[in-house]
Amino acid sequence: MAVTKLLIDEFIVLSKQYPVFDVRSEGEFEHAHIPGAHSLPLFNNEERKIVGTAYKQESKQKAIKIGLKYFGVKMVKMVEAVEQLTEDANTKTVLVHCWRGGMRSAGVAWLLDLYGFKVYTLVGGYKTYRNWVLKQFDLTYPIQIVGGYTGSGKTEVLQELSNRGELVIDLEGLAHHKGSAFGALGQPPQPRQEMFENLLATQLSDKAVLLTSEKVIWLEDESQRIGEVNIPTIFFKQMREKKVLFLDIPFDERLQYILQGYGKFSKEHLVNAVIRIKKRLGGLETKTAINCLIEDDIMGCFAILLKYYDKGYFAGSQKRENPEQLIHKIPCNSVDAKTNAIRLLQ
Incomplete structure (x- = not known):
């Protein structure tokens, strides 16, 4: 299997059928998220801050190395959390997104795909979803x-x-x-x-x-x-x-x-x-x-x-x-x- 990338309209349609996993930090999720999504943070608030600082002040490679240290010890628990939720939903298909459709969602999608899930990710991440939200208010309704x-x-x-x-x-x-x-x-x-x-x-x-x-x-x-x-x-x-x-x-x-x-x-x-x-x-x-x-x-x-x-x-x-x-x-x-x-x- 391979991870499939979806544009926002396709993602919205499939989100009605399959579980959505938001891999942003718990603080980002608590602030706002896609209704019905499950929080599956790759990094917690503090870890996200450390990785982001390394990315900005040092290099992408340095940030990835730090991120992998955090990711490695969480892999089993993350897989088990998704396994439990998908068992309850009677499906092996999942949707994953992060903030901009970057490394966080790619990393988690790779892991879940490796384990045997059918994985879809959102191109542009939550940021693209927010643009979709605002566009709904521009439409005319009866x-x-x-x-x-x-x-x-x-x-x-x-x-x-x-x-x-x-x-x-x-x-x-x-x-x-x-x-x-x-x-x-x-x-x-x-x-x-x-x-x-x-x-x-x-x-x-x-x-x-x-x-x-x-x-x-x-x-x-x-x-x-x-x-x-x-x-x-x-x-x-x-x-x-x-x-x-x-x-x-x-x-x-x-x-x-x-x-x-x-x-x-x-x-x-x-x-x-x-x-x-x-x-x-x-x-x-x-x-x-x-x-x-x-x-x-x-x-x-x-x-x-x-x-x-x-x-x-x-x-x-x-x-x-x-x-x-x-x-x-x-x-x-x-x-x-x-x-x-x-x-x-x-």
Whole structure:
């Protein structure tokens, strides 16, 4: 057998079928990686630094000699790690990449090929993959936006649409954040910006393959910033130009929904979330909201916050070029995902 080099589009297709091994250092992998890839570092963070310094300050040959010392003692463990994962996946075919498709991926690919795996490597490495990611945001997609004030259950509506066979991308799910000052509560740590982009690009690419003339990609109406990550500007601009189906749900219904979702969190977490928006909420409203929490009037606190978020959402929605033409209100009696999803489809 021989190692086969793939261009990015071929690599992306095969990555849906076979395990991908990222042989960059654990620090590079942790920062961002191809979604679904397994970390198989040829060098750890410190070793990578030493080899890189030797390459820059001395010579390629010196760097290779140092690298081989590190590589030699890891060969058996690396083969065993790949063997275990491929056994679980019931395949002997693997994809390998490093940062630029250079010596690291070539070395690991040689070892795995020698052991009997069918090995593919990525021409240009992770750097080429990142260029592919950014290009996904330049493409035009048939997008349908689901809008609605805070507490409208938009995420659950998207899930219901997905259950009914619609193409859905949950931006807040990818960002691990619900978008408000309370959005991080109960969520895992957010991905870094680069990783968020990788996840979003993968979703867009996967959905694009399934598109037909009758299909659209459903997305929630979001601010560009979701917690600590941002929707890429060029893609966000495309979202803002699309029609919005606005779930028009009574205030009291949404307030009850918010109480169920966030009322379970500790007072300390809720107070800290209120303090985070103090400047925009205003001193008096902040004080009143916190006093409500202290006095166990959770509903009173959330009523203040819901009015604040309603104003903010409305102001943001009007920044579209043609809000009157783009925003279509869908009257809904309650926050019921199944009922509201059916209304959207009708």
